[in-house]
Amino acid sequence: MFAPAPQERCHQKSNEHVRHHHRHEPSRRHDRVAGSRRTSPRTRRRRPQNPPPHLRPHQPPIPRRRRRSHPRHRHVRPHHDQYHPGQPPHTSPRHAGPPLRRVQPLGHLPHRQPRRPPEVLASAMSVSRHFFSLPASVKRRYANNPVMLEGYGSRMGLDPNATLDWNDYLFHRLRTRADHSKWPRQPEDYRDVVTRYGDEIVALCGRLLAVLSSGLGLPENTLVEAFGGEPELGATFRVNFYPKCPEPEAALGLSPHSDPGILAVVQQNGVSGLEVKRIGEDGAWFRVPPVEDALVVIVGDQMEIATNGAYKSAVHRTAVNWERERMSMVVFVTPEGEKVIGPLEEMVEMTGGERNFDEMSFNDHRKLIVRALGVQGKSILATRASKTQYPPTN
Ligand SMILES: O=C(O)CCC(=O)C(=O)O
Numbered sequence: 001m002f003a004p005a006p007q008e009r010c011h012q013k014s015n016e017h018v019r020h021h022h023r024h025e026p027s028r029r030h031d032r033v034a035g036s037r038r039t040s041p042r043t044r045r046r047r048p049q050n051p052p053p054h055l056r057p058h059q060p061p062i063p064r065r066r067r068r069s070h071p072r073h074r075h076v077r078p079h080h081d082q083y084h085p086g087q088p089p090h091t092s093p094r095h096a097g098p099p100l101r102r103v104q105p106l107g108h109l110p111h112r113q114p115r116r117p118p119e120v121l122a123s124a125m126s127v128s129r130h131f132f133s134l135p136a137s138v139k140r141r142y143a144n145n146p147v148m149l150e151g152y153g154s155r156m157g158l159d160p161n162a163t164l165d166w167n168d169y170l171f172h173r174l175r176t177r178a179d180h181s182k183w184p185r186q187p188e189d190y191r192d193v194v195t196r197y198g199d200e201i202v203a204l205c206g207r208l209l210a211v212l213s214s215g216l217g218l219p220e221n222t223l224v225e226a227f228g229g230e231p232e233l234g235a236t237f238r239v240n241f242y243p244k245c246p247e248p249e250a251a252l253g254l255s256p257h258s259d260p261g262i263l264a265v266v267q268q269n270g271v272s273g274l275e276v277k278r279i280g281e282d283g284a285w286f287r288v289p290p291v292e293d294a295l296v297v298i299v300g301d302q303m304e305i306a307t308n309g310a311y312k313s314a315v316h317r318t319a320v321n322w323e324r325e326r327m328s329m330v331v332f333v334t335p336e337g338e339k340v341i342g343p344l345e346e347m348v349e350m351t352g353g354e355r356n357f358d359e360m361s362f363n364d365h366r367k368l369i370v371r372a373l374g375v376q377g378k379s380i381l382a383t384r385a386s387k388t389q390y391p392p393t394n
């Protein structure tokens, strides 16, 4: 069932709607993968060292040079380093090092100079924006329904009492299982641009999975194989459009949730709103800076399951504002539908011998979500946790 666009809801906003958005979520911590600084022994050259002071009484000290990462290592910085479209997957990461050294608490995100985004990022943003600027009557041609979740609309259609998020969206599959009837025919180049964008992002995730496997001390292809192999990986595309909201403090763009798949790659339109919850006692929410040419990579539930909890899925939500419209594009990379996903043997061993999750195909995992009428925090993952002591479900 199609639900009214947030613009329309804006005018008929009731206190009830406001009440729906008061949420109390337990704590969680979010980790971010930062780059490795290790230098390959073969390429390391010795810089002249400062001799001890008694050997250079009249010489000024040799200035210390700031360490710069070697260009070959830059691809292991998915959050803030340059993305090279077209680079084949798995081109990397002998130098990745164990991830635990490269994980930093969120809240110290590096800022860098704005730069022109690669063309594939900019054009995907532009065709998506074009779609949301079309008249409501045109957008409704692609309306989704409770059975067919693909298309334009809102998951509010599933349950009249469900929380209303201040968000319109377009959602469809990518890659081989794409149903093009729900892909906008306007603008004309939507299909080509989004197909290419999806391919690039899936290839990027292939590289990230290799890095994340190496980081665990496992062969590079471990995670990608655990999810069914790269050609079989699934991918869906969601464009979130958050109109200006007159009472932003009373609403949310998207309620707290973790993404059910492997990795979600988010591109923001330069307007802030994405917030990630830190795992731990304080459960503080952190705003992710909307750096325009940066992709934010969010770890999903299947990753937490396969690694038996070594990598945690991140609870996140979006805030809205009254000044500027916000848009985000998300590619969700998912396992092959029939592939049964459970904790990898190596990971069970590495994490203390207990299996923290049951096994299930991703198609069945999706059915859990539909049955539960959506995701709240880590509620779906909690139903898969095989022991009650496993860290909380928030
Ligand atoms: O809008 C955003 O920045 C994130 C959207 C998101 O989390 C989602 O679509 O699952």
Ligand SMILES: [Fe+2]
Binding pocket: 257, 258, 259, 264, 316
């Ligand atoms: Fe999400």
